[in-house]
Amino acid sequence: MSFQTFRIGQLFVIKITAQSGYSLSNIMGQDAVIIESNDGNFIRSVVISIRRHHQPEVYLKPIFIQNFTPKKNSILHGLIDGFIFGEDDVKGIEEKSKDIFIRSLDLHPHTPPGDYSKVIKKAMDLMYTRQVRTLKPILDPYSIIGYSFPQVSVSFEQHEEPEVLNALDWAEMEGLIWPDFEEKIYLCNNCAGGLLSFREVCPHCKSSNTYGEDLVHHFPCAYIGPITDFQNNVNDTLSCPKCNKSLHHIGVDYDKPSVLNHCNTCDSRFQDIYVKAKCLNCETDTDVQYLQARDINTYKLTKKGRQSILQGMELSNHPNKIEITDIQSEETFETLLQFDLLRKQDDRVLLCGLNIENLNDFATHFGGFKKQSIIKEIAQVLKGEISPLDYLTLNSSGLFIWTRRLAKEDLSEQQTPYDIVERIQQLVNENFDQFNMKIKFIEKELSELKNAHEGVVDIKRLLLNE
């Protein structure tokens, strides 16, 4: 390798070019890095590999770019420490690098475990050493959501940008950063990608091969028809096909009340056109009303955030994701069920199961995220009504099994019917465009089961029609 090392004042500097090559261990021993190149992709890859490194001795290194100006919306602006175009700029390197070094001595060395703690600590370390006060989004055509947060995004691949948003949500939930609204964006409800192609499509056949024309209403004779009925091949004048009079002034003798659309594919005519968004990442085509809305914020450090840079992060104990508690794994479920079988029951206990048979249709219609959330919601409904002694298990393909204890007083003559299936169907129908969820429901008396495992296997077999 033929990279150059030299001194600027007391500073040891390494200069990297496209020809010189470099290794991160060479960089670790230097005080600053200069990248000289006119190849934006090369500069980008060097900067990202330095900033993506796990050791602060590397990822905090001052980086300067010589003889290159990145595009306005390049992630580089958020990741480098300055530009060199002449001798004066070289002098500035020494002061800036020393300053970054001195500030880096204040940083707390440890990171607590947590989904995104390393990523957020790195971003905050970069902010503190550079005296940057906010995590600001930039418009970034390389990002699949269209935005990057350079100090955070650098820890992820470009197609992982939705994870950047999760990391920021996590930091916000931990009270380290505080959001200031910048923009609302819409993301694919299947992959959370933000590069979407919007089209107006025919409501009947979903083709985008459509055209619209004005409807014209002729006041004197009350005729309404598409504007082509009023046109002629000779000149621009309009005349009424019903009464043959010429049309003069819009608003006086005629108006254009709406637009009539035609589909060239299925030849239908309609007034309301659908708008669909096709995801350039996963190709899912979604009605725009089902896209996920997401706020893009600029984030400020909170007091807790500033403290955690210097004194270490103290994370709260609440789980990182919103999870439903009291849902058992299938193993635990069987163990609990086995205990119940061995115990003499005062109550009548039922083993219930339901399976959503068209969950895949639901997911195709509304996306993978909505599929997760409907499973969560159904679990909430079930949990809300079972007794504290009951328990529930489920899987991601829409199969739920739970126990249901009927206390003696419930066994009276006017027992209310168990309408769980209807209630879930109604919930889905009301919230998801009248989607008709097909649900298979089975219940068995606990007293009829031989053992827990066979009971669970049996109910699954019945639910899946095997």
Ligand SMILES: [Zn+2]
């Ligand atoms: Zn997608």
Ligand SMILES: [Zn+2]
């Ligand atoms: Zn059509």
Ligand SMILES: [Zn+2]
């Ligand atoms: Zn007319």
